[in-house]
Amino acid sequence: MHKFTILEGIVAPLDRANVDTDAIIPKQFLKSIQRTGFGPNLFDEWRYLDHGEPGMDNSVRPLNPDFVLNFPRYNNAKILLARANFGCGSSREHAPWALEDYGFRCLIAPSYADIFFNNCFKNAILPVVLNNKAVGDLFMQVEKQPGYAVRVDLPNQIVTLPDKTTITFEIDAFRKHGLLNGLDEIGLTLEKTEMIKRYEQQRKAEAPWLFG
Amino acid sequence: MHPQTLYDKLWQQHVVYDQEDGVTLIYIDRHLIHEVTSPQAFAGLYLAKRKPWRIDSMLAVPDHNVPTTVDNSEMDDPISRLQVTTLDQNCQHFGITEFVMSDPRQGIVHVIGPEQGATLPGMTIVCGDSHTSTHGAFGALAFGIGTSEVEHVMVTQCLMQRKSKNMRIWLEGELQIGVTAKDLVLAVIGEIGTAGGSGHAIEFAGPAIESLSMEGRMTVCNMAIEAGARSGMIAVDQVTLDYLNGRPYAPSGELWERAVHSWKQLQSDEGAEFDRETTLDVSALRPQVTWGTSPQMVVGIDDIVPNPAHESDPVIREGMEHALVYMDLEPGTPIKKIDLDLVFIGSCTNGRIEDLRDAAAVARGKQVADNIKQALVVPGSGLVKRQAESEGLHQVFIDAGFEWRNPGCSMCLAMNADRLQPGERCASTSNRNFEGRQGQGGRSHLVSPAMAAAAAIAGHFTDPGRM
Ligand code: SF4
Numbered sequence: 001m002h003k004f005t006i007l008e009g010i011v012a013p014l015d016r017a018n019v020d021t022d023a024i025i026p027k028q029f030l031k032s033i034q035r036t037g038f039g040p041n042l043f044d045e046w047r048y049l050d051h052g053e054p055g056m057d058n059s060v061r062p063l064n065p066d067f068v069l070n071f072p073r074y075n076n077a078k079i080l081l082a083r084a085n086f087g088c089g090s091s092r093e094h095a096p097w098a099l100e101d102y103g104f105r106c107l108i109a110p111s112y113a114d115i116f117f118n119n120c121f122k123n124a125i126l127p128v129v130l131n132n133k134a135v136g137d138l139f140m141q142v143e144k145q146p147g148y149a150v151r152v153d154l155p156n157q158i159v160t161l162p163d164k165t166t167i168t169f170e171i172d173a174f175r176k177h178g179l180l181n182g183l184d185e186i187g188l189t190l191e192k193t194e195m196i197k198r199y200e201q202q203r204k205a206e207a208p209w210l211f212g
Numbered sequence: 213m214h215p216q217t218l219y220d221k222l223w224q225q226h227v228v229y230d231q232e233d234g235v236t237l238i239y240i241d242r243h244l245i246h247e248v249t250s251p252q253a254f255a256g257l258y259l260a261k262r263k264p265w266r267i268d269s270m271l272a273v274p275d276h277n278v279p280t281t282v283d284n285s286e287m288d289d290p291i292s293r294l295q296v297t298t299l300d301q302n303c304q305h306f307g308i309t310e311f312v313m314s315d316p317r318q319g320i321v322h323v324i325g326p327e328q329g330a331t332l333p334g335m336t337i338v339c340g341d342s343h344t345s346t347h348g349a350f351g352a353l354a355f356g357i358g359t360s361e362v363e364h365v366m367v368t369q370c371l372m373q374r375k376s377k378n379m380r381i382w383l384e385g386e387l388q389i390g391v392t393a394k395d396l397v398l399a400v401i402g403e404i405g406t407a408g409g410s411g412h413a414i415e416f417a418g419p420a421i422e423s424l425s426m427e428g429r430m431t432v433c434n435m436a437i438e439a440g441a442r443s444g445m446i447a448v449d450q451v452t453l454d455y456l457n458g459r460p461y462a463p464s465g466e467l468w469e470r471a472v473h474s475w476k477q478l479q480s481d482e483g484a485e486f487d488r489e490t491t492l493d494v495s496a497l498r499p500q501v502t503w504g505t506s507p508q509m510v511v512g513i514d515d516i517v518p519n520p521a522h523e524s525d526p527v528i529r530e531g532m533e534h535a536l537v538y539m540d541l542e543p544g545t546p547i548k549k550i551d552l553d554l555v556f557i558g559s560c561t562n563g564r565i566e567d568l569r570d571a572a573a574v575a576r577g578k579q580v581a582d583n584i585k586q587a588l589v590v591p592g593s594g595l596v597k598r599q600a601e602s603e604g605l606h607q608v609f610i611d612a613g614f615e616w617r618n619p620g621c622s623m624c625l626a627m628n629a630d631r632l633q634p635g636e637r638c639a640s641t642s643n644r645n646f647e648g649r650q651g652q653g654g655r656s657h658l659v660s661p662a663m664a665a666a667a668a669i670a671g672h673f674t675d676p677g678r679m
Contacts, residue, residue: 015530016530016531016534017527017528017530017531018406018407018506018531020506020644020646022625022644022646022647022648022649023646023647023648026648026652027625027626027627027649028627030248030276030627031248031277031289031291031292031294031295031627032291033251033252033255033294033295033298034252035252035255035359045647045648045652051634051652054291055291083527084407084527085406085407085410085440088406088407088440089342089644089646090341090342090356091249091340091341091342091344091356091357091358092248092249092358093249093252093340093358093359093360096358111407111410113407113410113440114410114411114440114441114442115342115355115356115357115358115442118357118358118361119358119360122358122360122361123360172233172234172374173233173234174231174233174234174235174372185360185364185372186260186262186363186364186367186368189237189364189367189368189370189372190367190368192228192229192237192370195228195229195237196228196237196239196265196368196369196370199228199239200239200369203239206474207334207471207474208467208470209332209462209463209467209468209470209471210241210332210334210335211268212268
């Protein structure tokens, strides 16, 4: 798995609360049996003026000039700034796959939906949680200053702004460790095989109807 | 012993290993699988040369992509077909039980689990689908997971989880005629908001919950995710046991007796503490209709479309303004004056037999209004369909001008051919009214089956209790 340590990049502001996973990657693209290639269809319904379907040549589709990711100043943005409850809705991991494939490795928002939040870590995307006020200030500054870039330092848990001020953020130790080391969680759990088997035996005796 | 909540009990029974850092390895009893979120997980297994840990815990079914037109059981869309045949091949390869498209038991994953008795009290149940919360209605710990976790459960039968906080929503009072479990849960979401349950496991309790059927309880838990909670749950009682007794995957004979004995413990102890508690009296609740693009944007049938100008929080206000533009609605419009183009009755929220009975009771002997281009009834499973047909409900719908379809997710998310065209307005019994959810540019209003049927007949929203 990929690692996440330090990322410096342009911030793109998506100024809407409750951005749902259907908006992040519309359902027609979930028909793919691959894990990659979702980037061109990230925010498809907002990003293009026509209706997108799998298999289209996205490079020739008409872009929506009013959608923020289509503003030239946010080309190559690596960090997405968002409002509360980002990623609500479905469990589709296609949402973080699309964000990652597009080039976002870090998100900043006041809160995220639980399943989406969890899915980010499985794909080496760091969802930073900052309070409402800090996020509000960031929105103002990003919109004021073209080329606004921040540095996100996971080992030290700080976001450094262009004027060198820093904001610290919280992250739980296990998730941080996983991102820093790019751990294979399945491999880690398989190391506990004996424990799992012991649990199973005990459970089979207590509640045999759960097996077979 | 310290009084425990239902969630605490379910959690504790499944702990394999507690790490020091607050992460717990928990054991998963039932893994439900569908075609959309599993192919990449199976691919991971092949790649790492790994095998499923316990195939008898797995049950697979294609539902999201399947066509629902009765005369067209072949799939026209080659990409959808590939996803479904990929599921078939993966299940065959590993020997996993799958209800394939032609199987009479095929249907929406969250309908068939309970229907088969594959969903049992006391289980941990996961699926790569957020509406897995549905199964919590049986006193189970059920939650949706992403594809990486699907792979993790397949290989290890476990998940690394962090315990959620406890929340209880206590529902007082008795529902009026024409007011259903769907209205109740929409009202709860309207009250606490779509992020109201974030980080929490919600237990729904109180007299209004106890008097619901299993179907109604499933509708409520189904939408826990729309309140931000990964899992919703309801304590086991006689209603639960009566529903399960005799189902194919449920235990029988002496094992049933033992199971029942253990399931009776599955309720929150007297005096158990919750991190959050909310109480709502539902006795004056009216049928609910969403007006916006989030399930929390909901009002009663007698109300009007709200005015964002009255909202003080700028982020919420902007969200409301945005939603009104998308929905093409003016503040102050009475809900009853909103004309519809389509009606959809189905989904894992409201595609069960009781839902179809509710809708048929309203539609019986009436005609779908002229302005309704299409009114779809999509049973949640093949067995629901069969049951409805044996009760003659299909004829009620057909005579009234509804289309009677084959089971699947259908227009709940429009991955198959059933979808809204841009600008079309739909009364839908599903769970999400997000932009584009039912088709790009489509406008969805979430309602109960009775309301959907009433709206189909009237051509606009109207009180189903009066029909
Ligand atoms: S019916 Fe709708 S919500 Fe339920 S599983 Fe299917 S797509 Fe998801």
